[in-house]
Amino acid sequence: MPSSACTQFLTWFTMNTEKDKNKTRRDFFKVSATVVTGIAINSVFVKPSMVQAENEKENIKIPDFDKWYGFGIDIDKCIGCGNCAKACKIENDVSQEPFYFRSWVEYYVIKDDETIKIESPNGGIDGFKQSVPPDEIEKSFFVPKTCNHCAKSPCEQVCPVGATFLSPEGVVLVDKKYCIGCGYCVQSCPYGCRYISPITHTVDKCTMCYHRLKKGLPPACVEACPTGARIHGDLHDKEGELVKFMKEHNCRVLKPHLNTKPKLHYNSLNEKVI
Amino acid sequence: MPQQVTRLILVFAIFIGIFYTVRSYFVPESWGEFGHYRGNAIREIAALETKYADIKTCIECHKENAGLLAEGEHASIKCQTCHGPGYKHNKYYELQGKSNTPDSASMSTEITDTSVSTENTDTSIQKHKSTTPEEFRLRTPDDRKFCLNCHELNSGRPEKAIKQIDVTDHYNMKKKCIKCHPPHAPNS
Helix, strand or coil: HHHHHHHHHHHHHHHHHHHHCCCHHHHHHHHHHHHHHHHHHHHCCCCCCCCCCECCCCEEECCCCCCEEEEEEEHCCCCCCHHHHHHHHHHHCCCCCCCCCEEEEEEEEEECCCEEEECCHHHHCCCCCCCCCHHEEEEEEEEEEECCCCCCCHHHHCCCCEEEECCCCCEEECCCCCCCCCHHHHCCCCCCEEEEECCCCCCCCCCCHHHHHHCCCCCCHHHHCCCCCCCECCCCCCCCCCHHHHHHHEEECCHHHHHCCCEEECCCCCCCCC | CCHHHHHHHHHHHHHHHHHHHHHHCCCCCCEECCCEEHHHHHHHHHHCCCCCCCHHHHHHHHHHHHHHHCCCCCCCCCCCHHHHCCHHHHHHHHHHHHHHHCCHHHHHHHHHHHHHHHCHHHCCCCCCCCCCCHCCCCCCCCCHHHHHHHCCCCCCCCCCCCCCCCCCCCCCCCCCCCHHCCCCCCCC
C-alpha cells in the first residue's frame, strides 16, 4: 500500500513540475507532508492480520479468549517420584543440568525440634532418599512446584521489552525472539520459577505446555503423574475437573499476601511451605 | 488562517508522519494484536512439537498391555510415565502401518518363558527382543531402582497414595521386582 502511494505521488509530482516550472520548495514540502501522513495513517490502521487464527482440525482457537487455565496439586497424593519434573525437561528441551527447572519437586521434613529441612536433589528427577532418621521426623511431605501463572504477575510487569506476557488463557509466556535476557523477571518472580536458559540465553519458564494444550493434550507433567496428584483445567468451566477439585478440597495458593493472584492451587498445603 | 499556524501544523504533520513511518518499521508485525506483545509469539509457541504422544494412540496398537494395565493396580499410571516419550515411536509405527501391530501372543509367551527360565540367574535376564530401531525404541526399565523410585519406603510418601516396601525386608533383596510383579499388573 505505502509503496503504491509513493509511486502515484512521484508520477503526479514529475508531471506537475514539467507543466509548471514555477513550483516552489514550499509546494514540494506541502505535498510531501500530505503523502508521509497518508502512509503513516495507512501503516497504523491497517494491521497485517486482523483475523484470529484458528486450528480448524480440532476447532482449537489460538488464543482462546474463553479459557482461563490453572493447576491443582493434591499434596495428599504426591509420592515424590519426580516423573513430572523429568517429563517437563524432556517435553520442553530444558537443559539436563541440575540447575535448570521449569517444574520441580521439593521434599519438606519438619523435625521434632521444629527445624525444617527442604531438599530438592536434581529437582527430584532421580527420586528422593529419606535423609533424616524416622524418629526425628514430625512430619514430611513433597511439594511439586512450577510457575503459578499469576493473573497479576510481577514478571510480566517488569519486562522492559514486552517479551513476557499473560496470554488470553491466563498462561504466562515468554517471546524468546524478543527477550533480551536482562533477567529482571527472574529477580521479580517471588516463586523462583524463571531462569536464564544456557541454550538460548533468553529467559525460560513453564508454558503450561501451551503447545500441548493447543493439540488437545494435557501438560506433560500431568500426563506423567502416576497418582493423579496434578490436575490441569479451565477455571471458567464450572463443571470441569479443576473447579470440582477446588470445591471438594480446601485449597491454598503460595504467598497469597503478595497479591499476585496465583493459579496454582494446592490441597493440604502445610503452612510452613514457602 | 494565519500563516504561522499553517506552517506550525505542517511541521507537526511532518514530524508525526515521520514518527509513524519509523514506528511502523520498528514495531513488529502482529504487535498489539491481543495485548502488549507480539501476537505471533503465541502462535509460534503453540506450533512447537510435542514429545509425549497422545496416550490413546498407544492403546490402539498395544491393546493387550493396555488391557492388563487398566485392570491392575497400576491403572492410574499412564504408559509414557514408565516408557518415556513416545511421539517418535508412534510416528514410526504409524508410517509402518497398523498391520505391524505387535503380535501379542508371541510377545507374552516369550516374556513368561524368560521369567521362568531365569528365575535364579537374575543378572542374565533374557528380554523380549525388540524389533524397533534404536532411535524409536522406548525404554522398558526392568531394574529395581525404577520400581523403588516410587515404592521405596519414605516418610514423605502418603500411605494412602502408594504402598511402600522396606527394601531390606521384602522377599529377595537382589531379584528384579518384575520377576514376581508383572509391571502392567503388579499383583497378578
